[in-house]
Amino acid sequence: MSKVLIIGAGGVGAVVVHKCASLPETFSEITLASRTKSKCDAIAAQLSRPIKTAAVDADNVAELVALIEAEKPALVINVALPYQDLTIMDACLATGVNYLDTANYEPLDTAKFEYSWQWAYQDRFKEAGLMALLGSGFDPGATNVFTAYIAKHYFDEIHELDIIDVNGGDHGYPFATNFNPEINIREVTAECRHFENGDFVTTPAMSRKASFTCPEGVGTYNIYRMYHEELESLVVNFPTLKRAQFWMSFGDSYLKHLEVLGNVGMTGIEPVEFQGQEIVPIQFLKALLPDPSTLGPRTKGKTCIGCVVKGIKDGKEKIVYCYNIKDHQDCYQEVQSQAISYTTGVPAMIGAKLMLEGTWQGQGVFNIEQMDPDPFMEGLNAYGLPWTVIELDSFELSD
Known part of the structure; x- marks a missing residue:
């Protein structure tokens, strides 16, 4: 205790x-x-x-x-x-x-x-x-542990990693962010970086688009390659990786609003003077947008977040996909929250539980994939985020 x-x-x-x-x-x-x-x-x-x-x-x-x-x-x-x-x-x-x-x-x-x-x-x-x-959230967090679990149980070497985050939820607003607006917009508008052939490659934000069909009838969505922090630690802790990419889904309405807001300077992080006061445009925008914590009752649909890993086992190439699907309304019924907050909050509790119980121990600073993935994966199943692992015959993301 x-x-x-x-x-x-x-x-x-x-x-x-x-x-x-x-x-x-x-x-x-x-x-x-x-x-x-x-x-x-x-x-x-x-x-x-x-x-x-x-x-x-x-x-x-x-x-x-x-x-x-x-x-x-x-x-x-x-x-x-x-x-x-x-x-x-x-x-x-x-x-x-x-x-x-x-x-x-x-x-x-x-x-x-x-x-x-x-x-x-x-x-x-x-x-x-x-x-x-x-990084004991979902991405980063569960996606790091998915990668570690797949590497431990399914491969001798992992070579390619695609993290795919699809939010199929609809909150009914023309434009809102499903977590802190300031962090969300800064993240989405940042330059994209993906890992390839031993180094990170920089490309313009949202410049690579693909179509992805989620399993279990969640649907087909446009996903965009972007930089996400788990790539930085995963390529260090899994040095056999030759390519690692992160993808996230965005609807046309979100992207249209974001483009206009960017064009008029509302996503800027530098202070501007207005009527004798200094304001940061993105912080003012945050004040105008719906609070993400209020989206729970009105968000319907499902999230589908997972990792596709290609690599070698016993000298043969194989592809493994580990994913979680979560219904927004199920989350709201349980904890009065939409699935984005839920999928981040549950892994935080699991990581804390494993530390407090002494299952995960260490001295120093650790990224979550450095710990034994098995008890965390058991915790996801036990506390509301069940996962599935399937082997794929092929995997290519087409524009």
Whole structure:
């Protein structure tokens, strides 16, 4: 039995709290903290067991240290903004507490997300005897573990990886993002990078399009190649990879709105002066868009997220596809959330559970694919994200 401190009360944070609260034998005490305590209180009111709530500025190391020292958790689960990863890691080091997150650090003033800043903490966490687990969401997270599981059980060497994230949900709005609008738009509009022949290749954002038919009748969708952080760690931890790509589905309405907003400067991250005040356009846009945490009741359809891996087994080429399909309304009925938050929040709980129970142990900074994939895969089946593995005769993504 262990106490956890969860930082972040957005859509993902709400799912993590619900799922942790359902396992009192592992998560004996829970504190939920956010800049806005009323958000924490609203989530706490949905639960069948009491939890503590607190206000904290996750940009402020001193405030974080004070909260951690007051609560004395065994683990901090960071589901705040990626901008706040380093301050929370600093606070964990200062207080001697293990750390877990779902997304890598991104500087506020640069639309660039990569692991270099967090990997730089390796020696400090190791010397402190602490464990930091990075990317225990879905992508990154489950997709990393899918890759590790496939590599462990189906191949001698893996050569090609395609991560395919399809959201077939419809929320009815002309334009809305299914997670934090600022992070979502920065991610989608960034230059694409994919790994090929030993190096990352840069191409314009959204310049490669393909059609993909999901299994189990989910449907056929346009997917676009884009950069996603799990590629950076996967090509390091699976050095036999010759090509690795990430694909995500986008509807025509989303892309049309995004193009117009970009053309008029609303996706910019540099401050502009307006009526004597400095505002950041993308932050103003975020204030105008629907809060992703409110999309649950109106989002219908399914997500289909998985990994297609090509490689060699016993001298022969083979192709394996591991995927999860999740219904948005099923998620809402269970935890009052849409599937994007659910598919991120459940793996965060599973990673935390495995750390608290001592199944996953280590000293230093780890990407999730460095851990044994089997208990995590068992957890996905047990806690709401069942997966399927199939072998394919062929796999090509056509434009």
